[in-house]
Amino acid sequence: MSRTIDARLRRPSRRRRSLVGWYRSGGLTAVLFAIPVVLIFLYFSWGPVVRGLLMSVEKTNLVTSTFVGLSNFTYVLTDPGLPQAALNTVYYAALGLVFGFPIPILIAVFVNEMRRSAWAYNLLAYLPAIVPPVAGILLWKFFYDPSSVGIFNTMLGWVGLGPYPWLNSEAMAMPSLVIYTTWAGAGATAIIYLAAIGGISPELYEAAEIDGAGIWSRLWHVTIPQLRNVIFIMMLLQLIGTFQLFTEPFLFTGGGPNNATQTIMLKIYNYAFVNGDYGAATALSVLLAVFLCLLSIAYHFVTKRWSPS
Amino acid sequence: MSTAGESMTSAGESIVVAPVELQVVEPDAMHKRRRTREARDRGAISAADRKRPVVIVSMWILQIVMFIGLLVAGLGPIAWSARASVSSSQAILSDPMNIWTTPLQLGNIERAWNGALIGSALGNTVIVALGSTIATLFVSATAAYLLSVLRPKWSPILSGAILATLFLPGVISLVPLYLTILHMPLIGVSLLNTFWGVWLPAGASAFNVIVLKRFFDSIPRELIEAARIDGASAVRVFTTVVIPLSRPILGVVTLLTIIASWKDYLWPMLVLAAPALQPVSVTLANLPNGAMPFSVQMAAVFLTIIIPVVLFVVFQKQFLRGVSSAGGLKG
Numbered sequence: 001m002s003r004t005i006d007a008r009l010r011r012p013s014r015r016r017r018s019l020v021g022w023y024r025s026g027g028l029t030a031v032l033f034a035i036p037v038v039l040i041f042l043y044f045s046w047g048p049v050v051r052g053l054l055m056s057v058e059k060t061n062l063v064t065s066t067f068v069g070l071s072n073f074t075y076v077l078t079d080p081g082l083p084q085a086a087l088n089t090v091y092y093a094a095l096g097l098v099f100g101f102p103i104p105i106l107i108a109v110f111v112n113e114m115r116r117s118a119w120a121y122n123l124l125a126y127l128p129a130i131v132p133p134v135a136g137i138l139l140w141k142f143f144y145d146p147s148s149v150g151i152f153n154t155m156l157g158w159v160g161l162g163p164y165p166w167l168n169s170e171a172m173a174m175p176s177l178v179i180y181t182t183w184a185g186a187g188a189t190a191i192i193y194l195a196a197i198g199g200i201s202p203e204l205y206e207a208a209e210i211d212g213a214g215i216w217s218r219l220w221h222v223t224i225p226q227l228r229n230v231i232f233i234m235m236l237l238q239l240i241g242t243f244q245l246f247t248e249p250f251l252f253t254g255g256g257p258n259n260a261t262q263t264i265m266l267k268i269y270n271y272a273f274v275n276g277d278y279g280a281a282t283a284l285s286v287l288l289a290v291f292l293c294l295l296s297i298a299y300h301f302v303t304k305r306w307s308p309s
Numbered sequence: 310m311s312t313a314g315e316s317m318t319s320a321g322e323s324i325v326v327a328p329v330e331l332q333v334v335e336p337d338a339m340h341k342r343r344r345t346r347e348a349r350d351r352g353a354i355s356a357a358d359r360k361r362p363v364v365i366v367s368m369w370i371l372q373i374v375m376f377i378g379l380l381v382a383g384l385g386p387i388a389w390s391a392r393a394s395v396s397s398s399q400a401i402l403s404d405p406m407n408i409w410t411t412p413l414q415l416g417n418i419e420r421a422w423n424g425a426l427i428g429s430a431l432g433n434t435v436i437v438a439l440g441s442t443i444a445t446l447f448v449s450a451t452a453a454y455l456l457s458v459l460r461p462k463w464s465p466i467l468s469g470a471i472l473a474t475l476f477l478p479g480v481i482s483l484v485p486l487y488l489t490i491l492h493m494p495l496i497g498v499s500l501l502n503t504f505w506g507v508w509l510p511a512g513a514s515a516f517n518v519i520v521l522k523r524f525f526d527s528i529p530r531e532l533i534e535a536a537r538i539d540g541a542s543a544v545r546v547f548t549t550v551v552i553p554l555s556r557p558i559l560g561v562v563t564l565l566t567i568i569a570s571w572k573d574y575l576w577p578m579l580v581l582a583a584p585a586l587q588p589v590s591v592t593l594a595n596l597p598n599g600a601m602p603f604s605v606q607m608a609a610v611f612l613t614i615i616i617p618v619v620l621f622v623v624f625q626k627q628f629l630r631g632v633s634s635a636g637g638l639k640g
Binding site: 026027029030031033034036037038040041043044045046047048049051052055062107109110112113114119120121122123124125126127128130131132133134135136137138139140142143145149150151154155183187188191192194195197202205206209215218219222223240243244246247250251265268269272273278281282285286288289292293296 | 485
């Protein structure tokens with residue numbers, strides 16, 4: 001059907017290859033419609049990617065660039081701060097996966113079982129996602145006040161815990177960031193799970209119930225497997241997001257204390273916009289991008305094996 | 310443009326990776342989903358379960374725990390910042406948990422709005438969000454129309470080139486993108502300290518092009534054909550047939566773009582260095598370095614929070630539906 005519509009307007013027949021024929025068949029219109037996307041992508045997407053690859057093997061001072069081979073890469077890889085930043089980034093991603101990842105699923109499963117006031121839970125759970133990150137971070141930075149009158153320390157003091165140093169201690173700074181990002185992101189992710197749970201057919205639960213499955217085993221053997229694909233994708237998106245973590249460490253701690261929250265993204269920022277070493281910054285960006293691509297490909301094959309069919 | 314994926318959702322907007330298969334969303338898919346949600350009468354817990362005393366009691370307990378938990382986590386920080394915005398610095402700093410009974414200091418809000426430039430920064434945020442949305446809609450709708458309806462011979466090359474950018478993490482282009490803005494190749498102008506530097510890169514979103522193309526693909530070809538037979542030009546078909554039929558998906562793209570540009574921090578911080586142009590996220594982050602007292606900073610935080618929160622509460626139904634259908638697109 002779709003082929004018949006505008007065979008006239010888009011496919012010039014072999015015989016009429018003249019300019020008039022091309023124009024009549026809509027060639028010019030197609031070019032006009034392509035101009036915005038081609039220009040915008042050339043300038044802001046394809047161009048920068050190619051330029052990034054080139055810059056990673058060049059030394060540049062914005063006026064002249066000279067080819068330096070792999071020296072940017074050797075410089076970046078031998079930077080004494082790199083192992084720490086890489087470990088921090090992996091640590092952050094792992095903490096987020098272990099503690100932050102299940103919470104939105106739990107919220108979604110719970111809200112889905114609510115018959116009357118589901119909207120109220122939804123609303124409350126989504127509120128943190130509405131708070132602009134910078135405002136949320138400034139607020140939480142104050143909540144994390146290490147003195148005994150700090151908001152969190154006061155609250156924990158009611159049950160006899162603390163006071164904790166939070167962002168001021170090397171051991172607790174990264175977990176503190178994870179708590180914040182979980183708070184900020186859980187509601188938005190829960191909404192996506194909720195939509196996916198809504199798509200599970202009730203017959204599956206009925207069948208499980210007839211077979212004698214209790215509520216827990218229905219959740220474990222029906223809900224979770226049915227969500228599998230969404231879970232896989234959200235997990236990958238979260239991983240990719242956390243590996244590019246910037247705003248939180250930048251505003252909460254600036255990478256400290258003693259580099260405990262230094263991340264790869266923060267290093268890229270510092271190379272480029274503090275030291276002005278664009279070659280090193282792009283070299284590290286390329287390394288991170290290659291790593292993320294490999295991660296997604298590996299992830300794709302691993303999860304494919306786990307999925308039926 | 311969310312170069313540094315701050316949270317789980319915004320990571321997804323700029324970067325969607327290999328295994329993500331976009332579903333074909335039909336024009337009325339959202340209504341269908343709602344209908345099925347309303348029609349179904351059970352989840353994992355059946356009606357018979359709900360009559361068992363154990364289930365009733367544990368559901369009550371669970372409900373109370375969840376409600377208190379979500380209330381504290383969701384509303385708590387906002388309520389505290391509301392009270393802090395009208396308290397004195399001294400009260401906030403000396404005993405932040407007990408500011409509820411301290412005397413009001415109403416001048417903070419006014420000082421934050423005018424003195425700390427939050428008012429004009431909010432205006433800049435609106436300008437940034439609107440411009441980014443217009444750029445995104447224009448670029449991705451024309452591109453999707455080209456790839457879905459016009460389909461010239463070379464469209465597979467173009468769609469392949471657009472699709473390829475989905476697989477590349479945003480981080481790879483951050484620095485070169487900044488240098489591009491600093492000195493645009495060929496035309497030689499600098500977009501630094503202009504809103505164009507934020508608006509135009511926002512248009513380069515492969516995700517939105519693909520989402521719109523999928524939607525346009527699902528528009529019945531008979532409608533387009535009928536308009537062509539009636540003598541409508543390709544541009545007219547675009548503006549009078551395709552665009553009006555795509556309102557729901559255009560709404561979703563608009564919503565996602567506004568949220569992303571409202572949250573974005575790193576990119577506007579780099580491009581809009583002049584304080585008079587900065588959106589509220591950048592102005593707010595710079596406040597602690599300035600001379601404003603702490604109470605005014607807290608008032609500024611509150612002003613930045615309360616506007617989106619009010620908008621969200623008013624439009625929550627449309628908002629949550631839009632966001633969850635976007636999740637469906639990602640999944």
